Amino acid sequence: xxxxxxxxxxxxxxxxxxxNSGSPMITCEEALGVVHDFLDGELDGxxxxxxxxxxxxxxxxxxxxxxxxxxxxxxxHAAAEERAPTALKARLMKLLAEADA
Numbered sequence: 731x732x733x734x735x736x737x738x739x740x741x742x743x744x745x746x747x748x749x750n751s752g753s754p755m756i757t758c759e760e761a762l763g764v765v766h767d768f769l770d771g772e773l774d775g776x777x778x779x780x781x782x783x784x785x786x787x788x789x790x791x792x793x794x795x796x797x798x799x800x801x802x803x804x805x806x807h808a809a810a811e812e813r814a815p816t817a818l819k820a821r822l823m824k825l826l827a828e829a830d831a
Contacts (some may be wrong), residue, residue: 756780761791765798 756776761784767773768781785791814822 749801753777753780753783756784758784758788761785761788762794765791765795768795768800769802 760776761781764773764776764781768778771783784794
């Protein structure tokens with residue numbers, strides 16, 4: 731029996747997460763489905779603790795979360811170095827104003 735199988739067996743028997751807080755362990759599908767909401771601090775339906783507990787023990791979800799974190803960090807870094815040209819900003823603002831009308 732693999733390490734993950736043992737953990738799943740343990741958690742399904744207790745109905746609790748790794749932190750033993752009384753919250754049920756969420757599935758990989760649930761964790762991956764809310765990864766962006768988790769990173770944005772906008773979870774709905776599951777708690778931050780449930781996502782953290784799942785990611786800490788799941789070999790499938792742990793790397794996915796860290797790839798998303800690294801991507802966001804790289805995007806912020808790249809965005810900080812480049813600015814859109816003034817003409818492009820003006821054109822976008824005009825298009826947005828027209829779309830609202």
